[in-house]
Amino acid sequence: MTSLFLRDIKLSVRAGGGALIGVLFFMTVVAVVPFAVGPDLNLLSRIGPAILWIGALLASLLGLDRLFQAEREDGSLDLMLMQEAPLVLTVLVKCLAHWTASGLPLVIAAPLLGLFMNMSEVAIGATMLTLLVGTPAITFIGAVGAAVAVTLPRGGLLVSILVLPLAIPVLIFGVSAAYAAVEDPAPFLPPLLILIAITLFFAVIGPLAAALALRSASD
Amino acid sequence: MTSLFLRDIKLSVRAGGGALIGVLFFMTVVAVVPFAVGPDLNLLSRIGPAILWIGALLASLLGLDRLFQAEREDGSLDLMLMQEAPLVLTVLVKCLAHWTASGLPLVIAAPLLGLFMNMSEVAIGATMLTLLVGTPAITFIGAVGAAVAVTLPRGGLLVSILVLPLAIPVLIFGVSAAYAAVEDPAPFLPPLLILIAITLFFAVIGPLAAALALRSASD
Amino acid sequence: MSENSLAIRKFSDLANPTRFLGLAALVLPWLAGLTAVLFAIGLYLCFTTEGDYQQGETVRIMYVHVPSAWLSMMCYTVMALSALGTLVWRHPLADVAARAAAPIGAGFTFLALVTGSLWGKPMWGTWWVWDARLTSVFVLFLMYLGLIALNRAMDEPGKAAKVSAVLILVGFVNIPIIKFSVEWWNTLHQPASVLRLGGSAIDPEFLRPLLVMAVAFTLLFFTLHIAAMRNEIWRRRVTSMRRQAARSAGREV
Amino acid sequence: MMSHTAYVVASYGIAALTVVALILWVWTDGRARRRELQALDAAGIRRRSAQAGETQ
């Protein structure tokens, strides 16, 4: 399984440019918002965490659709389906590799963009933390969509559509935890814990559902 | 060439692609935003044009990368390269078909989403206009990226570095023109004219560069 | 027990596509006629009853808004039942029913959204607010469109069936949210006044056309649904005959 | 500011349009499918179960 992880990382560095395209898109989104709301620093810092989260959410969607499709097109998926190793595990490892290559860079880039948005240090730290625990959930949810769309020639957008509604809870709790860290009365921990719970939940459900979908889609 | 246009439109309608899914994705993105920033109508109407533009940018980017890759993978690209018809024209027609199938529906759906973002009628009209003249530019820029990506097994990074920075000016002028229409002191026309100029510029440069890339990349 | 098995036999008789086609041909003209008559009566009532002293003319929007809102939820419920049918009993017709209902449901939901907005502008002064009721209806609309897109994208119905059935059932949580959102969260939207415990709280003056229109919309739904199911069955037959042709091609060479 | 009647007319108009569109869609779809079935039948392709005497 380590070999699968390494291969996927290698592939995304070598080919798809997974890491960079996500980060670049993230930056683009964040760069455009000040143009939109004007140079009102207070407003910017207020909507900062929300914008960072939206940007990260959308950026994680890029490339997610090819998670299994590329494997199917060259026949690798067939072999993966045949192995003794449980398919769920294979899916899980692929998700982790995908997150490492394209979700982690987003988390790392977040503080920089937070500065652009004039966010306070606490807010930046909190947003980064919530992104760190929240973005894997998006990958896991996305894996289900990718598995469903695996046989579709242009599944790309469809995946995002299936994924986005399910990702809304992640977004809500992520953003509210980030806000809670800045605004005094609201406690930070409960939404963060819920976010962790959501991530763990999808870490179990996502690969299971994706494995099921892959099995039944095979033809 | 009409046959190519019709085929590409057919493909994007048939294969669960294009129109419906793009619009749906656009709607989903817009629906997600209030969950993040909260249902504050003033704030929403303020960031409305930016969100519409970001959504449209992302919706046009997703799927654009397959513009030539799909043709290459099944060998059609080889045949297109061999014909008497100039390659630039083929590329241009493919871009136009792609925009008609996936960019135009976005423009048409924009007013509806503008209402959801509580934007004023003027803002909605202006955003729609800027989207109408601006989204083709994104398609043309994307075509260059897609052409570069098509044969470079390691071109992924290059594409993202190429496409997104070039798309940023489009985004910025589009958004600022939309805002200029609402806010009195800023004039609407100059940014709109710049946007039109950018689009025309890329309508010439994009297909040329893409054709060059395709020709030299062929192997 | 024998009664039970008889019911099952009846049910599976109906579930036989060929039988269904015959039945549909028989029933459709009558249903369509009845729908047209009810719409005529309903529309007549809509425009002859008096306007509300508070809402003026705009109360007439209610006669299309409320039935289409109800129908949008009912249609999803029908789809959810069909999804159960697909997953539990594996009835071939269940998937056909779910597939055929999606575009119709999307149509009604679209109507509910548009008429609601058109009502909201004069009443609340805005086309749209992101309150629980409105947002959840919008999500319902997106779900319909997503299901349509999914079905269109998968060219093999057998394969799409299970996936979309699961998706429909997952999305069903939205229905109670729509229904009770006005009670759980404070929203701008009207709470239930027709369908509620303890009798209707609406003036019979408005109730009469509303109910007629509601029945007319419901019949319209069934007419369209049965016709669309018939189309879907035909579509599948065409597909399967084409595949068969593919296989027998070149046999004599 | 639109008058209230305009909102009413707009809602009824859109409702009528949507319903007509739905009906037209179902109807044309049905006609197209029937055409295809006829074309296949003319090409001599029949369903296996139909060939076997429409048993199941």
Add this chain to the structure above:
Amino acid sequence: MPISLVVEDLSAKRGEDLIFHDISFVVSAGEALVVTGPNGSGKSTLLRVLAGLLAAEYGSVRLDGISFEIGHPRELCHYLGHRNAMKRELTVAENLSFWKSFMGDSDGGSGIGLEEATEALGLGGISHLPFGYLSAGQQRRMAMAKLLVAYRPIWILDEPTAALDASADRLFAALVSRHLGAGGIVVAATHQPLGVEARELRMTGFAGVGEMV
């Protein structure tokens, strides 16, 4: 006890229609079965069912004579389909070593090293090239090296020799004989003779039953 692949009353569907029905055969250790038939008769479909990639409509695929637990017969199979299951962007060595460690060996044998395997296919010394740089036949041969680096007693091959030149054909025939000699099983769909002694299953297509020749 040597293993054998037992197929009983197998039927399979594509879309809505039966492609073949009631196919039964037994292939025992050391035997090869060649599946032949015209285009579209269902050869590939049969192989995919055997590899557990397509669900059978009725009937079963079973392994007899194995002394250890397995979850499913497919776990003891190699499947070489039309597509090579190799990434163009990675080098041959990276591809092969990934599959070697991902697939592991089945009980009862062990795979050989990468260099050895590429040499066995006559392409030693170029495993540092990206897979996408190879010619069609070289790619196919490298995909065959997968059969050697991870041990599986059963090989399921779909038109394995389509792109191979004459010498590679012979190399491949030798590999197949070696595998059979070591008690392996080979099921292959081909339009050309495989170059080893084998029983033949003729698919007649159109839901006709296959005949053993």
Add this chain to the structure above:
Amino acid sequence: MPISLVVEDLSAKRGEDLIFHDISFVVSAGEALVVTGPNGSGKSTLLRVLAGLLAAEYGSVRLDGISFEIGHPRELCHYLGHRNAMKRELTVAENLSFWKSFMGDSDGGSGIGLEEATEALGLGGISHLPFGYLSAGQQRRMAMAKLLVAYRPIWILDEPTAALDASADRLFAALVSRHLGAGGIVVAATHQPLGVEARELRMTGFAGVGEMV
């Protein structure tokens, strides 16, 4: 004057390496040239150079005897590579009619109708099917129908018969003979005999020169 394909001192590179050098030959109207050689010897590379898809390192590909202006020899060529250039989602008829109208006919001939073309390949009456529904061999045959619907005097074919069954092999050989009889030119790379009389160019590979046999 009948046309002829003239190749002079052709060399081509892949990446950094010369694959072949100084290949010269002339194929005149009505002649077929079969390119053979082991895997990786540069057959596909040669064909791609002839089709103008890959730039030659030195040397030239020229057409003699044409009476009209052309921009490049490739405009008079059909190229049938490993991949079929057909969309799985569109029906066969849509695919073929797209290529027919997109490619148009070269001067000096005209393509035949879609139905006629599919019939010539033994698959008449199923052109309303999505291309993806067909089996590997059926797909290949439909891709060959492209050669017929748009007229080109020169056919460049890369392993055309790899997935075909025996009867389709014969059909294809007949098509090639017909094309040659009408003054066409065929250049094909194969590992199996093509079934028509042809000159042979053996590629020795590894920057060796091709030999005419």
